[in-house]
Amino acid sequence: MRAVLGVGGGIAAYKAAELVRALQQRGHDVQVVMTRAAQEFIQPLTFAALTGRKVVTSLWAAPDSQDILSSAVEHIAVAQENDVLIVAPATADLLAKFAQGLADDFLTTLYLAFTGRVVLAPAMNTAMWEHPATQSNLDVLRGRGCSIVDPDEGWLACGTIGAGRLPDPVRIADRVDSLERRKRDFEGETLLITAGPTQESLDPVRYISNRSSGKMGYALAEAAARRGARVVLISGPVNLPPPANVERISVRTAQEMRAAVLEQLQDASIVIKAAAVADYYLANAPQQKLKKTAARLSLELDPTPDILAEVGQRKGDRLLIGFAAETENLLEEARRKMKAKKCDMLVANLVNRDGLGFESDRNEVDIISHSGHVVHAGPAEKETIAERILDQVATLRLSLHAT
Numbered sequence: 001m002r003a004v005l006g007v008g009g010g011i012a013a014y015k016a017a018e019l020v021r022a023l024q025q026r027g028h029d030v031q032v033v034m035t036r037a038a039q040e041f042i043q044p045l046t047f048a049a050l051t052g053r054k055v056v057t058s059l060w061a062a063p064d065s066q067d068i069l070s071s072a073v074e075h076i077a078v079a080q081e082n083d084v085l086i087v088a089p090a091t092a093d094l095l096a097k098f099a100q101g102l103a104d105d106f107l108t109t110l111y112l113a114f115t116g117r118v119v120l121a122p123a124m125n126t127a128m129w130e131h132p133a134t135q136s137n138l139d140v141l142r143g144r145g146c147s148i149v150d151p152d153e154g155w156l157a158c159g160t161i162g163a164g165r166l167p168d169p170v171r172i173a174d175r176v177d178s179l180e181r182r183k184r185d186f187e188g189e190t191l192l193i194t195a196g197p198t199q200e201s202l203d204p205v206r207y208i209s210n211r212s213s214g215k216m217g218y219a220l221a222e223a224a225a226r227r228g229a230r231v232v233l234i235s236g237p238v239n240l241p242p243p244a245n246v247e248r249i250s251v252r253t254a255q256e257m258r259a260a261v262l263e264q265l266q267d268a269s270i271v272i273k274a275a276a277v278a279d280y281y282l283a284n285a286p287q288q289k290l291k292k293t294a295a296r297l298s299l300e301l302d303p304t305p306d307i308l309a310e311v312g313q314r315k316g317d318r319l320l321i322g323f324a325a326e327t328e329n330l331l332e333e334a335r336r337k338m339k340a341k342k343c344d345m346l347v348a349n350l351v352n353r354d355g356l357g358f359e360s361d362r363n364e365v366d367i368i369s370h371s372g373h374v375v376h377a378g379p380a381e382k383e384t385i386a387e388r389i390l391d392q393v394a395t396l397r398l399s400l401h402a403t
């Protein structure tokens with residue numbers, strides 16, 4: 001892929017050199033653009049030597065070719081020549097300018113002229129990262145379809161520990177790879193995807209829930225929409241903005257999720273149930289808040305509706321993909337569940353490992369098809385795992401159509 005790497009004026013600018021290497025090792029052709037501030041941190045010469053190409057350092061650089069007109073509109077040429085724009089480090093300033101659509105230097109003007117995929121890898125001091133202004137700029141950019149590689153936590157150059165470190169170049173390169181599939185192989189399909197946890201009330205202020213963040217289901221929804229599908233995302237309560245070009249229906253309880261799924265099932269050709277639906281709920285939860293007393297409290301819980309099994313019964317010729325989060329006997333449990341729920345494919349993951357699965361940006365899964373074939377994916381970013389799952393769904397669809 002042809003990638004243009006925009007380097008912002010942050011202390012992590014030197015790590016962009018490692019990113020150039022990581023991208024090149026994966027076969028990408030890299031062109032570097034530096035902001036004025038970035039040049040305070042690292043010399044353009046470093047990138048010129050690594051890429052063997054002229055580094056663009058200004059909107060106003062004197063044209064060095066005879067063809068004055070083509071040089072004068074270099075930002076348009078660079079925008080048209082490249083498949084992906086990566087910005088690393090994406091400073092707070094750049095995020096604000098991109099969100100507002102300002103175009104006062106080469107990189108910001110390039111961003112506006114760019115019609116391909118955009119990957120932003122922010123890096124900054126923790127307070128700057130957590131500032132509502134930065135977070136709301138990120139929401140705007142996510143809503144526009146930019147792919148944000150969240151910063152790592154750890155020691156920062158300012159001497160503090162917290163979120164804000166430039167993500168590892170391998171993680172950024174992984175993200176770029178996951179976007180490489182520019183194919184629109186889900187065009188004409190309607191995907192119904194569920195995501196996130198459900199909340200089951202115990203009283204008006206308390207509920208039972210689980211640690212699902214919804215990130216896996218959201219990554220699937222985003223990837224499917226990018227690959228041309230119409231996507232309906234039925235989401236439990238999560239802290240994630242709606243992905244670009246996806247119809248999101250928000251629900252809270254397992255009952256609400258069931259009703260929404262059954263209502264939307266009609267139009268769906270593929271159903272992916274990535275939500276972590278609560279297994280039990282308190283029927284007739286009290287209308288008033290439970291009072292604390294010295295006595296032990298026992299609650300009798302009823303099973304929630306088994307939405308996956310119900311969809312399995314009514315699935316017709318739709319493809320049904322389930323998820324199984326287990327803490328032991330992963331493959332055995334997954335195969336049992338796949339058969340019992342009439343799934344065509346099951347994505348199984350162990351959720352009791354640090355840094356993977358629930359509440360994490362990364363995951364490692366086994367994708368089991370109805371023939372028993374197992375494909376292992378990860379550990380990798382959930383965006384990458386989402387692409388692998390969709391690849392397997394596309395293969396399964398082909399094999400079913402062929403038989």
Ligand SMILES: Cc1cc2nc3c(=O)[nH]c(=O)nc-3n(C[C@H](O)[C@H](O)[C@H](O)COP(=O)(O)O)c2cc1C
Pocket residue numbers: 007008009010011012035036037038089090091092093094123124125128
């Ligand atoms: C030593 C130093 C380190 C800095 N590190 C960062 C940083 O890591 N992230 C950030 O967003 N801004 C950082 N800044 C502030 C930016 O350099 C400043 O906002 C600049 O205008 C950003 O320019 P840009 O839009 O070209 O990225 C730093 C400034 C200094 C002086």
